[in-house]
Amino acid sequence: MAQPLTLDNVSLALEGRAILHGLTLTAQERRIGIVGRNGSGKSTLARVIAGLHAPDAGQVRLFGVDVARDRKAAIRTVGILFQNPDHQIIxxxxxxxxxxxxxxxxxxxxxxxxxxxxxxxxxxxxxxxxxxVHPLSQGQKQLLCLMAILAMRPRLIVLDEPLSGLDIPTRMQLTRYLERVEAHLLHISHDPATLAGYDRVIWIADGRIAQDGPARDVLGAYIADMERLGGMDDISDLAG
Structure with missing residues (x-):
């Protein structure tokens, strides 16, 4: 039986910069979280898993479908919910x-x-x-995008920080809608609280898997490292 998610040595560079480095994993859990700092490669990985970016090397398979090569099968298999619904609604x-x-x-x-x-x-x-659509609030637009995806009945939905920037009541309401989704969820976030109840969490750092396992273990280690970094001054560092 094909696994819901398989990454086989997936690498990708964009504009000459390496973003993902040889990611390999197999996952069958229904609720998987991916956590990491801004710029860690999370959103790029989300797009690769959804088939929107083809990897430079390696392969992504969802329920046996190579989403980069078989786009017809991919649209029946995976949907993606972006952080900003205005980038999704057309x-x-x-x-x-x-x-x-x-x-x-x-x-x-x-x-x-x-x-x-x-x-x-x-x-x-x-x-x-x-x-x-134009009078809808941000939360209503996000719900519209979710309904549009669910109407297509994909087997896996990638959530690329869809709760970011929403107020607390709207986050709570959208979370309740997500909890009723029967499809597999792969939720990308930099906020550990969002992923606390998930079956498995994968921590991405610099385009590599830093840790992978039960949510409590991975999020505990992630929070400790973020607090360590918060005591430093790496915000002063310039890229390159």
Missing amino acids: FPTVDEEIAFGLTQLGQSKAEAAEGVRAILQDFGKAHWQGAA
Whole structure:
């Protein structure tokens, strides 16, 4: 049986700078967190796993699908929720935004319209049907993106810090929606509290796996190291 997530010696450089260095792992847990500092390679890894960046070396397979090579199968297998929904939403109405992914799966307009109705009904948002996107709050836009992904029924969803920048009530509400998701979740975050209840956490540092294991162990070590770094002055260092 194919594993939900397999990275085989994955490396990637962008604009001449090495970002990911020979990442290798196999994961079958339903809730996996990836933690690390800003600039550690987390978001790049998220895009590689979602098939948006092809690695320079190595291979990413989700449930046996090579997401970089088989894009048709990839869109049925994985979805990604970005930190900023304005970078994800491309249509002016709720219906069009959700329907787009369904038509990419080959559904007719009538089938996609039914899919839109069903996902809005499932989330108790039937009154959003026909609504314009631009007046929605940031949290509402993030929920719209999540519904658009879930309507496509991917087997794995990559969350690239979707709770960052939201106020506490909105974070709590979106977290409740995420908790009901049946698909496998791979949640990227620099905030250990976000990942505390996850089945497994992988700590990424400088594009490499620093530690991998149960959430309590990895997050404990990560917090200790962040506190150590907080007592230093590496913010003064210039790149290069």
